[in-house]
Amino acid sequence: xxxxxxxxxxxxxxxxxxxxxxxxxxxxxxxxxxxxxxxxxxxxxxxxxxxxxxxxxxxxxxxxxxxxxxxxxxxxxxxxxxxxxxxxxxxxxxxxxxxxxxxxxxxxxxxxxxxxxxxxxxxxxxxxxxxxxxxxxxxxxxxxxxxxxxxxxxxxxxxxxxxxxxxxxxxxxxxxxxxxxxxxxxxxxxxxxxxxxxxxxxxxxxxxxxxxxxxxxxxxxxxxxxxxxxxxxxxxxxxxxxxxxxxxxxxxxxxxxxxxxxxxxxxxxxxxxxxxxxxxxxxxxxxxxxxxxxxxxxxxxxxxxxxxxxxxxxxxxxxxxxxxxxxxxxxxxxxxxxxxxxxxxxxxxxxxxxxxxxx
Amino acid sequence: xxxxxxxxxxxxxxxxxxxxxxxxxxxxxxxxxxxxxxxxxxxxxxxxxxxxxxxxxxxxxxxxxxxxxxxxxxxxxxxxxxxxxxxxxxxxxxxxxxxxxxxxxxxxxxxxxxxxxxxxxxxxxxxxxxxxxxxxxxxxxxxxxxxxxxxxxxxxxxxxxxxxxxxxxxx
Numbered sequence: 001x002x003x004x005x006x007x008x009x010x011x012x013x014x015x016x017x018x019x020x021x022x023x024x025x026x027x028x029x030x031x032x033x034x035x036x037x038x039x040x041x042x043x044x045x046x047x048x049x050x051x052x053x054x055x056x057x058x059x060x061x062x063x064x065x066x067x068x069x070x071x072x073x074x075x076x077x078x079x080x081x082x083x084x085x086x087x088x089x090x091x092x093x094x095x096x097x098x099x100x101x102x103x104x105x106x107x108x109x110x111x112x113x114x115x116x117x118x119x120x121x122x123x124x125x126x127x128x129x130x131x132x133x134x135x136x137x138x139x140x141x142x143x144x145x146x147x148x149x150x151x152x153x154x155x156x157x158x159x160x161x162x163x164x165x166x167x168x169x170x171x172x173x174x175x176x177x178x179x180x181x182x183x184x185x186x187x188x189x190x191x192x193x194x195x196x197x198x199x200x201x202x203x204x205x206x207x208x209x210x211x212x213x214x215x216x217x218x219x220x221x222x223x224x225x226x227x228x229x230x231x232x233x234x235x236x237x238x239x240x241x242x243x244x245x246x247x248x249x250x251x252x253x254x255x256x257x258x259x260x261x262x263x264x265x266x267x268x269x270x271x272x273x274x275x276x277x278x279x280x281x282x283x284x285x286x287x288x289x290x291x292x293x294x295x296x297x298x299x300x301x302x303x304x305x306x307x308x309x310x311x312x313x314x315x316x317x318x319x320x321x322x323x324x325x326x327x328x329x330x331x332x333x334x335x336x337x338x339x340x341x342x343x344x345x346x347x348x349x350x351x352x353x354x355x356x357x358x359x
Numbered sequence: 360x361x362x363x364x365x366x367x368x369x370x371x372x373x374x375x376x377x378x379x380x381x382x383x384x385x386x387x388x389x390x391x392x393x394x395x396x397x398x399x400x401x402x403x404x405x406x407x408x409x410x411x412x413x414x415x416x417x418x419x420x421x422x423x424x425x426x427x428x429x430x431x432x433x434x435x436x437x438x439x440x441x442x443x444x445x446x447x448x449x450x451x452x453x454x455x456x457x458x459x460x461x462x463x464x465x466x467x468x469x470x471x472x473x474x475x476x477x478x479x480x481x482x483x484x485x486x487x488x489x490x491x492x493x494x495x496x497x498x499x500x501x502x503x504x505x506x507x508x509x510x511x512x513x514x515x516x517x518x519x520x521x522x523x524x525x526x527x528x529x530x
Contacts (some may be wrong), residue, residue: 150395189384219365
């Protein structure tokens with residue numbers, strides 16, 4: 001346990017320093033510290049993967065921009081070509097535009113037109129890397145079971161850790177919440193848990209290939225919530241729909257004004273909405289907190305060495321604390337998403353008999 | 360890029376990536392792990408159940424053993440009792456037989472003794488008769504020399520005889 005703690009600290013300490021170095025480079029370039037740009041720059045999606053800035057020169061990994069213009073069709077080019085200039089009629093919209101920071105096309109009449117944008121952005125790239133890592137980890141674990149007789153042998157090390165996690169999620173969350181038919185849903189719920197957990201963890205790592213704010217992006221959590229939404233409603237049984245459209249309440253609540261059915265139908269959508277917002281907001285807030293704590297160093301940079309050093313130490317200590325907290329949150333949010341998905345699935349498969357006995 | 364408006368491109372990419380990851384993991388990843396773990400759990404449960412059964416059987420066996428020992432003990436005491444009984448009966452029997460035999464022997468001895476005695480008495484009587492006849496002869500020979508005396512004697516005898524007859528008649 002102590003060894004593990006030391007390991008975590010050894011990984012986390014340089015982590016907190018890295019955004020610092022990044023931003024320090026920014027301020028060294030002579031520009032005054034832009035808090036907004038600093039915060040949002042680190043959490044939002046981008047067309048290139050910015051790593052650091054040395055002597056005012058940004059070092060970043062260029063990513064492919066894939067756009068489809070209504071007028072000129074498909075365009076695929078490196079994001080490097082968009083740096084401060086226009087390429088094939090495309091450019092990154094300025095802050096004043098309503099498409100701020102997104103690739104737009106200059107229309108024939110000079111107006112900004114947003115093309116269909118399938119660019120492999122920082123988040124997409126992060127998703128690809130994290131997914132590859134997840135596949136590697138889980139398939140690697142599965143391979144152990146294929147090669148060994150799990151009845152006779154118990155895995156050790158990484159496979160053992162994965163087995164522990166998988167068993168814990170399956171036994172405590174999935175079985176408990178879904179009920180008898182848990183086996184059908186277990187692969188989805190386990191995939192959701194490990195996908196979110198790994199992406200959360202990678203989000204805390206401040207440098208490439210981590211640091212992409214994937215699970216703190218509403219598009220990503222939206223898709224995850226939609227998966228749960230479809231699984232809940234597609235596999236919901238008759239009783240589930242009956243409980244929504246004709247619930248067991250006094251008749252005046254259903255006719256002539258379908259009050260309860262309306263509330264239940266709204267409930268169908270609020271459940272995945274809450275899943276989406278919870279994960280998104282928690283992860284985003286976590287990133288903001290860490291970034292904010294680190295920002296103290298740059299905000300105090302011009303206030304004198306003593307104050308800067310003192311607050312710098314406080315900031316690093318707080319940063320370590322925040323990172324530890326984020327590790328916890330990374331797990332908790334993945335756990336909560338999985339558990340609530342499992343609960344919603346369980347609710348979508350009520351038993352008709354139990355309803356009759358309680359009546 | 361605004362934080363709270365989902366970007367369409369990212370949604371498409373995310374759906375694609377998550378869908379593929381889900382498909383691969385649902386087919387080759389998690390079922391393999393969960394099934395193996397479930398199999399092992401079953402195996403462990405089976406083992407525990409079997410151990411319990413074996414324990415139960417062992418306990419039953421001990422009980423049976425005790426029962427058997429008790430039964431054997433009862434049988435033993437029963438046999439011992441029977442043996443003692445038959446022994447006693449045999450002794451009793453033997454005693455009775457011996458008694459009978461002794462009685463028989465005694466009776467035989469007695470009859471023999473009485474027979475001996477009878478014959479001895481008969482012998483004695485004969486001897487006495489012979490002797491008395493001899494004596495009587497000698498006495499007669501001496502007495503018959505005188506006539507009177509002879510008559511007297513005859514009379515006396517006759518008297519005696521008649522008295523003897525009378526007594527016999529009386530009786």
